[in-house]
Amino acid sequence: MTTHANMTANLIQFTALEGRYLNKRNDRILSVVPLFHIFGLTVVLNTALYLSLPVYILPRFDPVDFCETVQNCKITYIPAVPTVCLFLAKQKLVDKYDLSSLRLILCGGSPLSGDLVRDAMRRLPNLLIKQGYGLTETSPFSIIEPSEKTIRGSTGILLSNMTAKLVDDDGNGK
Template sequence: MPADVKIDPSEDIAILPYSSGTTGLPKGVMLTHYNIIANLCQNRCAMAVPRILLLEPREECLIGQLPFFHIYGLVVILFNCLMQGVRLVTVPRFEPEAFLECVQNYKVTRILTVPPVAVFLAKHPIVDSYDLSLIKEVFCGAAPMGTEITMALMDRLKIPNHRQGYGLTETSPIVTIGREGVFVPGSFGILVPNTKAKVVDTETGEAVGPGEDGELCVLGPQVMKGYLDNPEATASTINPEGWLLTGDIVRYDEDGNFYAVDRVKELIKYKGFQVAPAELESVLLGHPGVQDAAVIGLPDEVAGELPKAFVVKKVDDVTEKDITDFVAERVAPYKKLRGGVAFVGEIPKTPSGKILRRLLKDMKE
């Protein structure tokens, strides 16, 4: 290995995390050195008033309970702490008592996490057994968090502020962050510095104004180089002008605060992890007793969404347990059919064969 490796920060790949992207199939996201450093600088920008995510090296202690193979854990937590010289306590996984002991014993001051952990902190009785008085902020990302849970969390931990952020693997990841000391219920924040965004009508592609729903499009130095060996997917996600089409429906207010509405994408978000319905459907169709199948996400207060399957039987004696066990043996734990299985006579589809998931969400077992 050469002692001094020459790189082009704008072109050479620093990390290659995988995202399900807009088509629901795994794709390697090419993030350059420039992408990552730009986003870290955007996060810590001290010139923003109020500041974004500028930490105090001598005072702060964060806990790293999110996996570092996930873009949130890797960049927002690990890289930010390394860049700013802040102490970081790492744990191998989220286990309630071990997590609370670490927060108490290591005097953690900020928790950067996902909604299921925030729900735990807001509701679980075991939390009252620990001294969490040094926590001054809980920050949530990876999935939207409801106002009711947010208020319960703030009240229980006696923290003055709770912030949310929004991002994607394809944006290194942060696009928006709530302002420190400014609580806007339901909002996932304002744009980080040097980022442009527009909200466009999904039918016409025209930009819409404050208060109107549309797809969020992003332009900035944190936008990925593209998908590895997949120029078609890259072209469908980043337009010729460099705007990244997020597939998320949002709205914004006159003050520049953004709010989640829905997703154009069909991805299911379970505890911050992306679950592609297409992947689970492919697994289901491999079962000898399944004729047809479709998967949707069921809303869940703790997990965000739970994958649920609708199955057309090929043989009469196939059971729900047969299906769930079959899938569990072939997928990662967070992709299991925790929402259950419903047996139906047919899967509703368009004439072109696309699954009508909105009709499935209205169906009752």
């Protein structure tokens, strides 16, 4: 019998680490990642349902729609890919909008440099940007930065009840 226990377990692991930073009275999620992708399914949809958070969905990333939605809907949390952080750090369009409600971006999908994090957070001082690592087989997260202890350029710590093994190029464990 096939189940989705791995997805439920990953949701509990993720919300055990991050749930205390998300509040259904104040927080609003903006989804710019597709919900058919494991990142969107777990970190946007399942987390929102589990924590009773409202979700605003953009069918694709459009710079004006993105900024207007964050401003007008007072978005506080965005699971995103690093190109969203690049946009926030570098594009002049961002200065035309009040994005001060935005307080947390969780990046995944590809590496995020410490310099890019610094530049985006300098531009939006209320914002914390952090990242995680995972893959479809881990549903998706296995490593994430705790919100209270971020290190620019790091992907974070192993989630609870997971084990990892470091191996060299020849497959030898360390």
